[in-house]
Amino acid sequence: MTRFTTRAILAATRSPEVNQIPSAVPIYQSAAFSTADAAELGDVLTGAIPGYAYSRIDNPTTAALAAAVAELEGAEAGLSFATGMAAIHAAIVSVVHSGETIVVTNAVYGTTRDLLVRILGGLGVRTEFVDPTDHSAVDAALARTKSHALYVETISNPTIVVSDLAALASIAHRHGALLLVDNTFASPFACRPIEHGADIVLHSATKYLSGHADVLAGIAVGRRDLMDAMRPILVDAGGALSPLAAFLVLRGLPTLALRMRRHSETALELAAWLAGQEGVVRVMYPGLPGDASHEVAVRQLDVFGGMMAFELAGGRDAGRAFLDAMVISERTASLGAVRTITSHPPSTTHRQLDAAALAATGIAPGMLRCSVGLEDAEDLRDDFDRGLAAALSATGTRAGGRASE
Numbered sequence: 001m002t003r004f005t006t007r008a009i010l011a012a013t014r015s016p017e018v019n020q021i022p023s024a025v026p027i028y029q030s031a032a033f034s035t036a037d038a039a040e041l042g043d044v045l046t047g048a049i050p051g052y053a054y055s056r057i058d059n060p061t062t063a064a065l066a067a068a069v070a071e072l073e074g075a076e077a078g079l080s081f082a083t084g085m086a087a088i089h090a091a092i093v094s095v096v097h098s099g100e101t102i103v104v105t106n107a108v109y110g111t112t113r114d115l116l117v118r119i120l121g122g123l124g125v126r127t128e129f130v131d132p133t134d135h136s137a138v139d140a141a142l143a144r145t146k147s148h149a150l151y152v153e154t155i156s157n158p159t160i161v162v163s164d165l166a167a168l169a170s171i172a173h174r175h176g177a178l179l180l181v182d183n184t185f186a187s188p189f190a191c192r193p194i195e196h197g198a199d200i201v202l203h204s205a206t207k208y209l210s211g212h213a214d215v216l217a218g219i220a221v222g223r224r225d226l227m228d229a230m231r232p233i234l235v236d237a238g239g240a241l242s243p244l245a246a247f248l249v250l251r252g253l254p255t256l257a258l259r260m261r262r263h264s265e266t267a268l269e270l271a272a273w274l275a276g277q278e279g280v281v282r283v284m285y286p287g288l289p290g291d292a293s294h295e296v297a298v299r300q301l302d303v304f305g306g307m308m309a310f311e312l313a314g315g316r317d318a319g320r321a322f323l324d325a326m327v328i329s330e331r332t333a334s335l336g337a338v339r340t341i342t343s344h345p346p347s348t349t350h351r352q353l354d355a356a357a358l359a360a361t362g363i364a365p366g367m368l369r370c371s372v373g374l375e376d377a378e379d380l381r382d383d384f385d386r387g388l389a390a391a392l393s394a395t396g397t398r399a400g401g402r403a404s405e
């Protein structure tokens, strides 16, 4: 008979035998998986046989999530990561090396820009930024730099520009480069970049895939050989997703279509309403017929999505006043959640930039970005109306007139 503590350890770590199929993917909250003998452990660790040994290398719950997103994106294989940035880092590092150049859309998420310029730039990777809608500039940049990779976002953060993925894939492939696409803003319900020729698709699953603002996660999907090339970076750099986080993202996927339809319907309604209000200079939403991305969006997106941006006539002060007056929308920097989130990049995430630097990134001083949630559209319109009234009283005028859409 073993003693108490030994007995407690053995009793508490004995996995139950389950012969039926659970309705939800179980949370395999275990750091390691033991084997019948040393030979089996060696075979699992070297990949000679499928299996699990250590959760930084692989875990059944995180693998189930990667496989599910790969299936939704129409990809051969996928990998789960602790955050979207960990996935983006692994993808870029797997295709671009020191001394080489990556061609990147200038309308790119700020942290991705920082990763490229500050972190990878310090390690000898050069980044050439281009306008993703100027296809001859993309072509010229790939030719000049002999780059192996072109990196774009399906819908850009925060400027809501839709990239023409089929055109960009054919330009990239003509130069022997891979097309990497951050599909976070669209989600695989609105767009599946692999259908348009993309090679690697990336997600911050923190956003629409999970949908409830309660978890950080990242996903990469694509051809099996490309995922195999990324796996050592995931394993060695240690960006593995936790099983509980994977479970929370898995719980979001079955309602993704319902949520994306509702996000899109409400966003279109609000964008059209905002475009007719005094004091709103411009509304950037691909669902509006007058939007610069509308024609590409109609060809490429199944729904127009929940992300929009708009520019107020009163500049920075108007933007700040609008944001501070909102009572339903959250004032924060994330997106893709059930609750509406509005941010004013010039006074928050981009406040260090002066007017010229903001203009260079396509961000007007009075620009707000909104992730339209699942609330009732009428309540959100009231919230926007409160914002507009506050912007008016802060700046004393609705000068600037109506938007053109």
Ligand SMILES: Cc1ncc(COP(=O)(O)O)c(C=O)c1O
Residues within 6 Å of the ligand: 083, 084, 085, 086, 109, 111, 153, 157, 182, 184, 185, 203, 204, 205, 206, 216, 217, 218, 334
């Ligand atoms: C378009 C886009 N890509 C990637 C990320 C990074 O994702 P995470 O915060 O999960 O690392 C974000 C985060 O806001 C994003 O908006």
